[in-house]
Amino acid sequence: MAKRRKKPARGRLPLKGGRKRVLVVLFVPSVERDGTTPIEQGRWVDAALEMFARVFGGATAYPKAKGIWRDDERDGALVKDEPVVVHCYTTPDDIEDPGNLAELGSFCRTMGRNARQGEVGLVIGDEYFAIREFSAE
Amino acid sequence: MKPHLDMNKIALGLRAERKGHVPAGAGYFGAMQLLAEIEARFRVPVGGGRATDPEWTERRLVPLAPRTLKRLEAITDGVRARSGVSVEPMQLAALLLEKTTEQLNEDEVKDLVTVRRRASR
Numbered sequence: 208m209a210k211r212r213k214k215p216a217r218g219r220l221p222l223k224g225g226r227k228r229v230l231v232v233l234f235v236p237s238v239e240r241d242g243t244t245p246i247e248q249g250r251w252v253d254a255a256l257e258m259f260a261r262v263f264g265g266a267t268a269y270p271k272a273k274g275i276w277r278d279d280e281r282d283g284a285l286v287k288d289e290p291v292v293v294h295c296y297t298t299p300d301d302i303e304d305p306g307n308l309a310e311l312g313s314f315c316r317t318m319g320r321n322a323r324q325g326e327v328g329l330v331i332g333d334e335y336f337a338i339r340e341f342s343a344e
Numbered sequence: 345m346k347p348h349l350d351m352n353k354i355a356l357g358l359r360a361e362r363k364g365h366v367p368a369g370a371g372y373f374g375a376m377q378l379l380a381e382i383e384a385r386f387r388v389p390v391g392g393g394r395a396t397d398p399e400w401t402e403r404r405l406v407p408l409a410p411r412t413l414k415r416l417e418a419i420t421d422g423v424r425a426r427s428g429v430s431v432e433p434m435q436l437a438a439l440l441l442e443k444t445t446e447q448l449n450e451d452e453v454k455d456l457v458t459v460r461r462r463a464s465r
Contacts (some may be wrong), residue, residue, distance in 0.1 A: 216441025227348065228347055229347055230368050231369065232368060232375070232378060233380065234361055234379065258384070266421060269375045269376075270372075272375075272376055272379050274379065274380075280384065282383040290379060290440065292375040292376070292378070292379055294370075294375060299348070299349055302349065303349065303350060303353055303354060303357075305357050308354060308358050309357060312358035312359050312360065315358070315360075316359070328382055329358070329360065330348065330366055330368050330378060330382070331349070331351075331354055332346075332349050332368070333346075333365050333366060333367065333368050334351050334361040334362060334363075334364070334365055334366070335362075335364055335365075335366045335382060336354070336355060336358060336360040336361065336362060336363065337360060337363050338359065338360045338361075338362045339361065340356065340359060
Protein backbone atom coordinates (compact mmCIF):
# COMPACT_ATOMS: atom_id res chain seq x y z
CA MET A 208 0.00 0.00 0.00
CA ALA A 209 1.29 3.41 -0.92
CA LYS A 210 2.25 5.53 2.04
CA ARG A 211 0.32 8.74 2.47
CA ARG A 212 2.64 11.72 2.35
CA LYS A 213 2.42 13.84 5.42
CA LYS A 214 1.47 17.41 4.67
CA PRO A 215 3.97 19.93 6.05
CA ALA A 216 2.44 21.93 8.88
CA ARG A 217 1.23 25.36 7.89
CA GLY A 218 4.01 27.92 8.09
CA ARG A 219 6.63 25.20 8.48
CA LEU A 220 7.50 24.49 4.88
CA PRO A 221 11.01 23.14 4.57
CA LEU A 222 13.53 25.72 3.42
CA LYS A 223 15.31 25.25 0.13
CA GLY A 224 18.49 23.18 0.63
CA GLY A 225 17.39 21.60 3.95
CA ARG A 226 16.36 23.06 7.29
CA LYS A 227 18.69 25.63 8.74
CA ARG A 228 18.90 24.23 12.24
CA VAL A 229 22.58 24.58 13.07
CA LEU A 230 23.40 27.74 15.00
CA VAL A 231 26.80 29.33 14.34
CA VAL A 232 27.85 32.10 16.73
CA LEU A 233 30.81 34.42 16.23
CA PHE A 234 32.06 36.86 18.88
CA VAL A 235 33.41 40.15 17.56
CA PRO A 236 35.52 41.80 20.28
CA SER A 237 35.74 45.51 21.02
CA VAL A 238 39.36 45.68 22.20
CA GLU A 239 42.74 44.19 21.37
CA ARG A 240 44.16 41.46 23.58
CA ASP A 241 45.78 44.13 25.82
CA GLY A 242 42.25 44.86 27.00
CA THR A 243 42.45 48.62 26.36
CA THR A 244 43.17 49.41 22.70
CA PRO A 245 39.85 49.65 20.80
CA ILE A 246 39.47 47.89 17.47
CA GLU A 247 37.34 48.89 14.48
CA GLN A 248 34.48 46.77 15.77
CA GLY A 249 31.81 48.14 13.39
CA ARG A 250 33.94 47.27 10.37
CA TRP A 251 34.49 43.70 11.63
CA VAL A 252 30.79 43.24 12.41
CA ASP A 253 29.87 44.37 8.86
CA ALA A 254 32.55 42.12 7.38
CA ALA A 255 31.31 39.15 9.46
CA LEU A 256 27.69 39.73 8.36
CA GLU A 257 28.76 39.91 4.71
CA MET A 258 30.82 36.73 5.02
CA PHE A 259 27.95 34.83 6.72
CA ALA A 260 25.48 36.08 4.09
CA ARG A 261 27.75 35.04 1.23
CA VAL A 262 28.68 31.63 2.65
CA PHE A 263 25.58 30.57 4.61
CA GLY A 264 22.81 32.86 3.40
CA GLY A 265 22.45 35.38 6.24
CA ALA A 266 23.17 36.38 9.85
CA THR A 267 22.06 38.64 12.70
CA ALA A 268 24.29 40.85 14.85
CA TYR A 269 22.93 41.50 18.33
CA PRO A 270 23.47 44.79 20.15
CA LYS A 271 26.62 45.10 22.20
CA ALA A 272 26.85 43.36 25.53
CA LYS A 273 28.94 44.87 28.29
CA GLY A 274 31.34 42.49 29.90
CA ILE A 275 34.00 42.77 32.56
CA TRP A 276 36.35 40.23 34.09
CA ARG A 277 39.27 40.11 36.50
CA ASP A 278 42.63 39.12 35.01
CA ASP A 279 44.37 37.26 37.84
CA GLU A 280 47.54 37.02 35.78
CA ARG A 281 47.85 40.83 35.89
CA ASP A 282 47.33 41.46 39.61
CA GLY A 283 43.57 41.34 39.31
CA ALA A 284 43.33 44.09 36.69
CA LEU A 285 39.76 44.55 35.48
CA VAL A 286 39.34 44.11 31.72
CA LYS A 287 36.30 45.63 30.04
CA ASP A 288 34.97 44.32 26.74
CA GLU A 289 31.84 45.02 24.72
CA PRO A 290 31.64 42.15 22.24
CA VAL A 291 29.04 41.89 19.50
CA VAL A 292 27.46 38.46 19.09
CA VAL A 293 26.68 37.39 15.51
CA HIS A 294 24.18 34.55 14.98
CA CYS A 295 23.86 32.58 11.76
CA TYR A 296 21.61 29.59 11.08
CA THR A 297 22.72 27.04 8.54
CA THR A 298 22.25 23.43 7.51
CA PRO A 299 24.36 20.44 8.69
CA ASP A 300 25.57 19.95 5.09
CA ASP A 301 26.64 23.57 4.68
CA ILE A 302 28.53 23.74 7.97
CA GLU A 303 30.44 20.53 7.21
CA ASP A 304 31.33 21.66 3.69
CA PRO A 305 35.16 21.99 3.52
CA GLY A 306 34.98 25.10 1.31
CA ASN A 307 32.60 26.87 3.71
CA LEU A 308 34.71 25.89 6.73
CA ALA A 309 37.86 27.18 5.02
CA GLU A 310 36.18 30.52 4.31
CA LEU A 311 34.83 30.84 7.87
CA GLY A 312 38.19 29.86 9.37
CA SER A 313 40.03 32.27 7.08
CA PHE A 314 37.77 35.15 8.18
CA CYS A 315 38.39 34.35 11.85
CA ARG A 316 42.16 34.23 11.33
CA THR A 317 42.16 37.54 9.44
CA MET A 318 40.15 39.19 12.22
CA GLY A 319 42.36 37.65 14.91
CA ARG A 320 45.53 38.79 13.18
CA ASN A 321 44.44 42.31 12.20
CA ALA A 322 42.58 43.06 15.43
CA ARG A 323 45.44 41.63 17.55
CA GLN A 324 43.42 39.03 19.40
CA GLY A 325 44.61 36.22 21.64
CA GLU A 326 41.77 34.02 20.50
CA VAL A 327 38.76 34.16 18.18
CA GLY A 328 35.77 32.22 19.50
CA LEU A 329 33.09 30.42 17.52
CA VAL A 330 30.18 28.28 18.66
CA ILE A 331 28.83 25.69 16.23
CA GLY A 332 25.85 23.64 17.38
CA ASP A 333 26.60 23.27 21.06
CA GLU A 334 30.37 23.29 20.94
CA TYR A 335 32.86 26.09 21.48
CA PHE A 336 35.79 26.30 19.05
CA ALA A 337 38.84 28.47 19.60
CA ILE A 338 41.11 29.75 16.85
CA ARG A 339 44.46 30.92 18.18
CA GLU A 340 46.79 30.35 15.24
CA PHE A 341 46.34 33.32 12.94
CA SER A 342 48.98 32.74 10.28
CA ALA A 343 47.76 33.37 6.72
CA GLU A 344 46.98 30.35 4.50
CA MET B 345 15.77 16.92 16.56
CA LYS B 346 19.37 17.86 17.26
CA PRO B 347 21.47 17.57 14.09
CA HIS B 348 24.43 15.21 14.26
CA LEU B 349 27.58 17.07 13.33
CA ASP B 350 31.10 15.76 12.87
CA MET B 351 32.82 18.18 15.27
CA ASN B 352 36.30 16.81 14.53
CA LYS B 353 35.80 17.46 10.82
CA ILE B 354 34.57 20.97 11.59
CA ALA B 355 37.56 21.67 13.87
CA LEU B 356 39.93 20.43 11.18
CA GLY B 357 38.27 22.51 8.46
CA LEU B 358 38.40 25.63 10.60
CA ARG B 359 41.90 24.90 11.94
CA ALA B 360 40.38 25.40 15.36
CA GLU B 361 40.56 23.69 18.73
CA ARG B 362 37.49 22.04 20.28
CA LYS B 363 37.06 23.52 23.73
CA GLY B 364 33.87 22.02 25.11
CA HIS B 365 30.09 22.06 25.16
CA VAL B 366 28.11 25.24 25.68
CA PRO B 367 24.36 25.87 25.80
CA ALA B 368 23.76 27.88 22.61
CA GLY B 369 20.26 29.36 22.62
CA ALA B 370 18.35 31.30 20.00
CA GLY B 371 17.52 34.99 20.04
CA TYR B 372 18.89 37.90 22.05
CA PHE B 373 18.67 36.23 25.45
CA GLY B 374 20.29 33.07 24.11
CA ALA B 375 23.11 35.19 22.69
CA MET B 376 23.68 37.03 25.96
CA GLN B 377 23.53 33.87 28.07
CA LEU B 378 26.04 32.18 25.78
CA LEU B 379 28.35 35.20 25.89
CA ALA B 380 28.35 35.19 29.70
CA GLU B 381 29.20 31.50 29.77
CA ILE B 382 31.99 31.83 27.19
CA GLU B 383 33.54 34.78 28.99
CA ALA B 384 33.47 32.93 32.30
CA ARG B 385 34.80 29.62 31.04
CA PHE B 386 37.11 30.36 28.12
CA ARG B 387 38.47 33.89 28.50
CA VAL B 388 42.07 34.38 27.37
CA PRO B 389 44.42 35.99 29.92
CA VAL B 390 45.64 39.33 28.59
CA GLY B 391 49.22 38.45 29.45
CA GLY B 392 49.01 35.53 27.05
CA GLY B 393 48.83 31.88 27.88
CA ARG B 394 46.03 29.44 27.75
CA ALA B 395 42.53 30.42 28.73
CA THR B 396 41.79 29.38 32.28
CA ASP B 397 38.80 27.14 32.68
CA PRO B 398 37.34 27.68 36.16
CA GLU B 399 35.80 24.20 35.90
CA TRP B 400 39.25 22.73 36.39
CA THR B 401 38.97 22.57 40.15
CA GLU B 402 40.19 19.01 40.83
CA ARG B 403 43.85 18.24 41.37
CA ARG B 404 45.37 14.74 41.29
CA LEU B 405 48.87 13.35 41.20
CA VAL B 406 49.18 11.44 37.93
CA PRO B 407 52.19 9.13 37.55
CA LEU B 408 53.68 9.16 34.07
CA ALA B 409 56.71 7.79 32.31
CA PRO B 410 59.69 10.17 31.88
CA ARG B 411 59.43 9.77 28.11
CA THR B 412 55.79 10.95 28.23
CA LEU B 413 56.75 14.06 30.19
CA LYS B 414 59.62 14.72 27.76
CA ARG B 415 57.20 14.38 24.83
CA LEU B 416 54.75 16.81 26.47
CA GLU B 417 57.61 19.29 27.08
CA ALA B 418 58.77 18.98 23.47
CA ILE B 419 55.26 19.64 22.13
CA THR B 420 54.66 22.68 24.37
CA ASP B 421 58.12 24.09 23.53
CA GLY B 422 57.27 23.75 19.84
CA VAL B 423 53.90 25.45 20.26
CA ARG B 424 55.51 28.31 22.23
CA ALA B 425 58.27 28.79 19.63
CA ARG B 426 55.97 28.71 16.60
CA SER B 427 52.90 30.58 17.79
CA GLY B 428 53.93 32.33 21.03
CA VAL B 429 51.21 30.48 22.92
CA SER B 430 52.38 29.64 26.40
CA VAL B 431 51.14 26.30 27.70
CA GLU B 432 52.63 24.14 30.44
CA PRO B 433 53.27 20.42 29.82
CA MET B 434 50.75 19.35 32.48
CA GLN B 435 48.17 21.82 31.14
CA LEU B 436 48.53 20.06 27.82
CA ALA B 437 48.17 16.71 29.62
CA ALA B 438 44.95 17.94 31.24
CA LEU B 439 43.63 19.14 27.87
CA LEU B 440 44.43 15.77 26.28
CA LEU B 441 42.72 13.95 29.14
CA GLU B 442 39.62 16.11 28.81
CA LYS B 443 39.45 15.71 25.05
CA THR B 444 40.12 11.96 25.05
CA THR B 445 37.67 11.12 27.81
CA GLU B 446 34.93 12.94 25.90
CA GLN B 447 35.59 10.79 22.85
CA LEU B 448 36.31 7.36 24.39
CA ASN B 449 33.61 4.75 24.67
CA GLU B 450 33.51 1.77 27.04
CA ASP B 451 34.65 -0.76 24.41
CA GLU B 452 37.73 1.31 23.60
CA VAL B 453 38.59 1.56 27.31
CA LYS B 454 38.23 -2.21 27.65
CA ASP B 455 40.54 -2.82 24.68
CA LEU B 456 43.05 -0.29 26.01
CA VAL B 457 43.16 -1.86 29.49
CA THR B 458 43.39 -5.41 28.09
CA VAL B 459 46.32 -4.51 25.85
CA ARG B 460 48.15 -2.81 28.77
CA ARG B 461 47.59 -5.80 31.06
CA ARG B 462 48.92 -8.22 28.43
CA ALA B 463 51.96 -6.03 27.84
CA SER B 464 52.80 -5.84 31.54
CA ARG B 465 52.74 -9.63 32.05
